[in-house]
Amino acid sequence: MVIDAGHGGKDPGCHGKHFKEKDVALAVALKLGHYIEQNDKDVKVVFTRTTDTFVPLNERAEIANRNHADLFLCIHCNANRNTDASGAATYVMGLGKSNGNLEVSKRENASILYEKNYKQTYDGFDPNSDEANVLFAMYQNVYLQESLSLSTLIQGEYSKRINRTDNGVKQAGFLVLWRTAMPSLLTEIGFLTNPDEERKIGSQKGEDQIAEAIFLAFEQYKDDKDKSAFDPGAFNLSPLVLKNNTDTISTPAGNTASNVKETNENDSLAGTNPLKATPDTAQVSRTKTNPDTAQTAATPDRKRSAKDDSNRIKVNRMKEEVADMQKAPVKQLPVREPRHDTVAAPKQALAAKETIKSDTETGRLVYKVQFLVSSSPLSLHDSRFANLPQVAVYMDNNIYKFTSGCYNSTKEAVDNQAMLRKEGYKDAFVVTFRDGKRVFNTKLSAK
Numbered sequence: 001m002v003i004d005a006g007h008g009g010k011d012p013g014c015h016g017k018h019f020k021e022k023d024v025a026l027a028v029a030l031k032l033g034h035y036i037e038q039n040d041k042d043v044k045v046v047f048t049r050t051t052d053t054f055v056p057l058n059e060r061a062e063i064a065n066r067n068h069a070d071l072f073l074c075i076h077c078n079a080n081r082n083t084d085a086s087g088a089a090t091y092v093m094g095l096g097k098s099n100g101n102l103e104v105s106k107r108e109n110a111s112i113l114y115e116k117n118y119k120q121t122y123d124g125f126d127p128n129s130d131e132a133n134v135l136f137a138m139y140q141n142v143y144l145q146e147s148l149s150l151s152t153l154i155q156g157e158y159s160k161r162i163n164r165t166d167n168g169v170k171q172a173g174f175l176v177l178w179r180t181a182m183p184s185l186l187t188e189i190g191f192l193t194n195p196d197e198e199r200k201i202g203s204q205k206g207e208d209q210i211a212e213a214i215f216l217a218f219e220q221y222k223d224d225k226d227k228s229a230f231d232p233g234a235f236n237l238s239p240l241v242l243k244n245n246t247d248t249i250s251t252p253a254g255n256t257a258s259n260v261k262e263t264n265e266n267d268s269l270a271g272t273n274p275l276k277a278t279p280d281t282a283q284v285s286r287t288k289t290n291p292d293t294a295q296t297a298a299t300p301d302r303k304r305s306a307k308d309d310s311n312r313i314k315v316n317r318m319k320e321e322v323a324d325m326q327k328a329p330v331k332q333l334p335v336r337e338p339r340h341d342t343v344a345a346p347k348q349a350l351a352a353k354e355t356i357k358s359d360t361e362t363g364r365l366v367y368k369v370q371f372l373v374s375s376s377p378l379s380l381h382d383s384r385f386a387n388l389p390q391v392a393v394y395m396d397n398n399i400y401k402f403t404s405g406c407y408n409s410t411k412e413a414v415d416n417q418a419m420l421r422k423e424g425y426k427d428a429f430v431v432t433f434r435d436g437k438r439v440f441n442t443k444l445s446a447k
């Protein structure tokens, strides 16, 4: 397992009045790694950094790939101009449904501005461009299902154990997750810009609790994979006390990145610009001994049945959402300008409309092209689908899978697949349906 503490060194990340993201993320990462090393002799923990050093985003993913990691987990803190914003969210790679997701990925991706040659390293990616961030989010990790299931467990533990507002499991395009070849996620543990939340997540006790929540979620995920029963009382939860914090963790006063220009911007803008210097406001010593940290955390009181019930409710709700979306399929394909100069003109898509068949004819095998999966219910009228023929959705393992077109022949489906791939949906592939259900093991004459 690779644990990635966000930011570091000259990249402080966001900050509140007292704490910097890079320090809080590192403390939580080390504490999480400690819990795992203490309890799981069969798990090798690798950190992308254990000190206050700068590590480029692509190198973090490379560390995970080089080590053939089974899991890549990034720890970050959130920031918002609105100091009331609070709560935790966990992200996996994918197309998000709100601008809020985009803002978070934009801020995190802006870390590459600290890297030399970032344009070359990231194929010309411009972290300041909304469009680049949106298009980039179309890259999907084949391990989405596993990434989502651990993310859901983490969010569940946050709300159960530390009463953090549950902002849910979300999708957005994160550069750090882009090239990882394993289940991967990025958790935003809370808002440093919210004074209450900063106090909690910046304290040793708060960091212990977050690390413990992620650890217990990881154990459930692992037990699920190992097909063994999860016993929350079976773990040694004595936390790692970071005694010499000042060796590895700087206070905001102690470390202003040398290449970062000092500014006198208002504190309320904290964290919105990674190139903004942090204010010299630290009065908090992280070396102060906190009596709470010496104690072993209480055994979690977890009730399986309650969780199962809430999951069932969630699944039912998702099914209803899909049913609602299917009730209102896109009938007319609005003609729109291409959203990006590199995408295919909509001509081809409109031509394909002529051959679209209804898939409600009983018993008939039809071909569609699956082009996108999502953890959340995107609207079929989403403007991003406007140029695509007959977009529909079906659900599989709690994941929304979007298809385009509905054809009697593979040739038409393959043509649509080519169009979708040109549009940027690089993993689009042909799927077969009968009576509205996905069918497998049918021979396709063309790939």
Ligand SMILES: [Zn+2]
Pocket (backbone or CB within 6 Å): 006, 007, 013, 014, 021, 076, 077, 108
């Ligand atoms: Zn961050």
